[in-house]
Amino acid sequence: MSDPVVTFIYASQTGNCEEISMDLHTTAKEKGYTSERYEFDQHLKNFDLTNPKPKRVVVILCSSTGDGECPDNGNKFYRYLCKHSKIAKNEKTPESRIFSHLHYTILGLGDSDYSSFHKTPKTVNSAFEALGAKFFHYFGKADEAIGLENEVEPWIKGFWDELATTVVEAKTQAIDPTTEVVHNEESKEMPEEDTTKFEKAKICSKVIESEEYRKVLRLELELDRTLSASEDIQPGSYISVMPKNSLGSVKAFINACKWEETPELIEKLTTEFDFLKSVNKKALGSILGESEHLQEKAVFNYLDYLAFVNPSSAVSMDILETVPKMKSRFYSLSSDPVDTNKLEIGFTVEEHEQNDVFQKGNKIVKQGVCSNYLYRLSEEEKVEFDIKLGKSSLFNTTKKELDNQPPLIFISHGTAVVPFIGVLKRLRRMLETKEIKGLRGIEFYFGIRNKTHDYLFKDELSSLFEYFSSTNPDSKFNIHLAESRPNEFEERKYVQDLINLNTSDLQYKIQVNKALIYICGNGNTMVKAAEKILEEITGSSEQLQDLHKDGRYKKEIWTAN
Numbered sequence: 001m002s003d004p005v006v007t008f009i010y011a012s013q014t015g016n017c018e019e020i021s022m023d024l025h026t027t028a029k030e031k032g033y034t035s036e037r038y039e040f041d042q043h044l045k046n047f048d049l050t051n052p053k054p055k056r057v058v059v060i061l062c063s064s065t066g067d068g069e070c071p072d073n074g075n076k077f078y079r080y081l082c083k084h085s086k087i088a089k090n091e092k093t094p095e096s097r098i099f100s101h102l103h104y105t106i107l108g109l110g111d112s113d114y115s116s117f118h119k120t121p122k123t124v125n126s127a128f129e130a131l132g133a134k135f136f137h138y139f140g141k142a143d144e145a146i147g148l149e150n151e152v153e154p155w156i157k158g159f160w161d162e163l164a165t166t167v168v169e170a171k172t173q174a175i176d177p178t179t180e181v182v183h184n185e186e187s188k189e190m191p192e193e194d195t196t197k198f199e200k201a202k203i204c205s206k207v208i209e210s211e212e213y214r215k216v217l218r219l220e221l222e223l224d225r226t227l228s229a230s231e232d233i234q235p236g237s238y239i240s241v242m243p244k245n246s247l248g249s250v251k252a253f254i255n256a257c258k259w260e261e262t263p264e265l266i267e268k269l270t271t272e273f274d275f276l277k278s279v280n281k282k283a284l285g286s287i288l289g290e291s292e293h294l295q296e297k298a299v300f301n302y303l304d305y306l307a308f309v310n311p312s313s314a315v316s317m318d319i320l321e322t323v324p325k326m327k328s329r330f331y332s333l334s335s336d337p338v339d340t341n342k343l344e345i346g347f348t349v350e351e352h353e354q355n356d357v358f359q360k361g362n363k364i365v366k367q368g369v370c371s372n373y374l375y376r377l378s379e380e381e382k383v384e385f386d387i388k389l390g391k392s393s394l395f396n397t398t399k400k401e402l403d404n405q406p407p408l409i410f411i412s413h414g415t416a417v418v419p420f421i422g423v424l425k426r427l428r429r430m431l432e433t434k435e436i437k438g439l440r441g442i443e444f445y446f447g448i449r450n451k452t453h454d455y456l457f458k459d460e461l462s463s464l465f466e467y468f469s470s471t472n473p474d475s476k477f478n479i480h481l482a483e484s485r486p487n488e489f490e491e492r493k494y495v496q497d498l499i500n501l502n503t504s505d506l507q508y509k510i511q512v513n514k515a516l517i518y519i520c521g522n523g524n525t526m527v528k529a530a531e532k533i534l535e536e537i538t539g540s541s542e543q544l545q546d547l548h549k550d551g552r553y554k555k556e557i558w559t560a561n
């Protein structure tokens, strides 16, 4: 996995932010970071923050001028931020959070003699937040009236340590391992060094785990060969699947473009293009003619766009140059892949309700491309399709780590339970084969919506925990269930609430018994909240990061939702 790029961006009127950004950029390079530096307004010309590749940690330096206005070399990007953050606030859809893959921090320069003190940095900060970027370090607010250096120097001093841990976090941050999101810009190729070649797979069994709030599907896949231990495919590893569009959506696209339907065109559109992704409005505008109305609309997909434009004659094939290429999606294994030709995955069949951009108040349903592709395959008779196997260096559990019998602390929510099922099965096998002597207990903090309707993998978890209790009678194996939509008269609980209730027990387990901690889930919600408490338990964010570096705190995080 390559290191994230540190991107310094600045807007500066009289040169202060420009100079500080130059110093930081130079020092970053000396420290060995891959660093780049741009003016705000070079955005989309020389760099593109909406593109999740390369992974980026963004450092913003900006001032205010006039009456709280953005400096001249940042005006365009400033307007872009205002526009898109407004859309994100109104729409509240995952795809409108176009910076959700970014980490960022900000240092603002201003002067408290002006009534619009720090107006630009504050607006920029709240836009990055609304667009889903994750904040690190702190918002530096230097004041020229009392001396910029009073704030700038301490901010820079603390910045380098925070940057180091954030770069590690950004590097190891996975995309959602268990679900996919419509228009999810984060779906991308797995790093080559972490994958094996294509495998042929067939679906051999299907279980619907829950349908009450969302459809969660579990599939057993059969490979045409047996996996060997040397391939290092572990519980918590993942597979990638290259989806195909449904015939119905391909025909709708051809129809909307007023093209002639040929088998070759159908094949091409089925496999190569992801036209259910958000449109590239700018590129499309120049092909189909600018539509003012369209430019104001929120992001929506190619089928919606074509329905809106309703072209009177055949659309130029050039439109395909603007459509994103189909990319693979990733799914964590819920099985222990040893000496077997069978793999299991679990995922949500994605359907999102979205505001209808054409009819106010109307809702329309959008489907995830890959989860629905797998769902369609599961309805058919054992069709072969390609998958790739990916290693997970993050989430595996080795015999060596378990030799001293550390307590295990698992933290998860929703379908992010999937990799834990694989890890638990591996633990059971290690006990059965006497590879390990025993376990000193598991505390599993698990967030679901409702235990009657949405307790994913309930039977499997119960039987695994019963097995552990019966084989390790002196240890405790607890599932702490947090219900966010409990039955009437019960209080809503989130994972972090339950962790908070048990801080002294956890502290003892982590600090005295050297527990291993595993967390998997949404980096913007559960993981963020749980980490805050873990930082208190361990003493500080540095201590928690040290546990991460030592392999005692294992994370699998995604940010798409």
Ligand SMILES: Cc1cc2nc3c(=O)[nH]c(=O)nc-3n(C[C@H](O)[C@H](O)[C@H](O)COP(=O)(O)O)c2cc1C
Residues within 6 Å of the ligand: 011, 012, 013, 014, 015, 016, 017, 018, 062, 063, 064, 065, 066, 067, 068, 069, 071, 109, 110, 111, 112, 114, 115, 116, 117, 118, 119, 144, 148
């Ligand atoms: C004409 C002018 C207008 C300014 N307006 C503001 C303002 O509205 N709010 C504020 O916080 N600072 C304001 N400042 C202070 C600047 O933001 C501050 O001097 C900063 O260090 C300039 O950084 P730069 O050289 O990177 O642009 C203003 C400064 C000037 C010269």
